[in-house]
Amino acid sequence: MPELPEVETVRQALAPLLIGEHFTRIITHVPRLRTSLIIADIPQLLHQPVTALYRRAKYLLFELDNGYYLLNHLGMSGSWRLEEADAPLQKHDHAEFLLASGRVLRYHDPRRFGMLEVIPPGMPLAGHSYLQHLGAEPLSDDFTPQTLIQACRNKTKPIKNLLMDNRVVVGVGNIYASEALFLAGIKPQTPAGRIAAGRLKHLHKAIRDVLLAALQAGGTTIRSYSSLNGREGQFARHLWVYGRAGEQCEKCQRAIIKQIKQAGRSSYYCPVCQH
Numbered sequence: 001m002p003e004l005p006e007v008e009t010v011r012q013a014l015a016p017l018l019i020g021e022h023f024t025r026i027i028t029h030v031p032r033l034r035t036s037l038i039i040a041d042i043p044q045l046l047h048q049p050v051t052a053l054y055r056r057a058k059y060l061l062f063e064l065d066n067g068y069y070l071l072n073h074l075g076m077s078g079s080w081r082l083e084e085a086d087a088p089l090q091k092h093d094h095a096e097f098l099l100a101s102g103r104v105l106r107y108h109d110p111r112r113f114g115m116l117e118v119i120p121p122g123m124p125l126a127g128h129s130y131l132q133h134l135g136a137e138p139l140s141d142d143f144t145p146q147t148l149i150q151a152c153r154n155k156t157k158p159i160k161n162l163l164m165d166n167r168v169v170v171g172v173g174n175i176y177a178s179e180a181l182f183l184a185g186i187k188p189q190t191p192a193g194r195i196a197a198g199r200l201k202h203l204h205k206a207i208r209d210v211l212l213a214a215l216q217a218g219g220t221t222i223r224s225y226s227s228l229n230g231r232e233g234q235f236a237r238h239l240w241v242y243g244r245a246g247e248q249c250e251k252c253q254r255a256i257i258k259q260i261k262q263a264g265r266s267s268y269y270c271p272v273c274q275h
């Protein structure tokens with residue numbers, strides 16, 4: 001599943017190619033993804049320059065000159081390809097945006113958990129139903145050590161589950177929560193309220209460090225994710241614990257990485273380096 005660094009990688013790749021472009025025609029091949037797919041019926045999306053491409057949490061927001069936004073979530077397996085208009089359509093290409101330049105932007109999503117929706121002008125983005133409950137952006141100044149310390153106060157839920165709660169901090173999914181907890185030396189099942197403030201400060205820094213490192217590597221390519229035009233993210237080779245159950249820990253060189261289930265998701269940790 002694409003996480004924040006993957007979505008940001010897509011944004012950075014798409015933005016320079018799309019800003020200033022116009023959609024001349026939108027074609028959809030299925031009636032719905034996670035929600036109804038009605039973008040082909042909205043003429044206001046056509047013939048308007050794309051003025052910006054933003055990301056909030058794992059949502060991409062294409063801003064058009066007339067104030068309309070196209071909101072996209074990649075779900076479990078969504079990806080974008082920008083190619084020549086005569087390039088053959090692939091299976092699971094569900095939406096096509098023909099561009100004034102003659103190229104075509106295609107949205108591909110085998111599992112169809114993604115979303116493509118329209119936000120009309122005049123609707124404050126922060127109040128949109130998908131966006132209004134979102135917590136701090138982890139790489140912004142809004143996310144401080146204090147944000148994390150406050151959020152953990154008196155909480156009995158495991159710290160890994162708290163990190164993955166979008167109301168606290170957005171976009172820290174399964175891979176990066178596991179990796180940040182490893183870097184901070186904190187076991188994922190530790191009740192959040194029992195972790196001292198000093199350790200939470202380390203964890204705050206670890207979250208940023210792991211996300212920035214992943215971003216620099218172009219994300220982690222696992223299973224269904226691929227960035228624009230199929231370039232692979234290189235972060236998988238930097239993973240300390242995620243997906244490494246049964247392997248020896250590369251830091252302490254003695255313990256074996258463990259895998260447990262938390263809230264239905266796999267967590268990975270080193271029983272020596274994390275406590």
Ligand SMILES: [Zn+2]
Nearest residue numbers: 249252270273
């Ligand atoms: Zn270790």
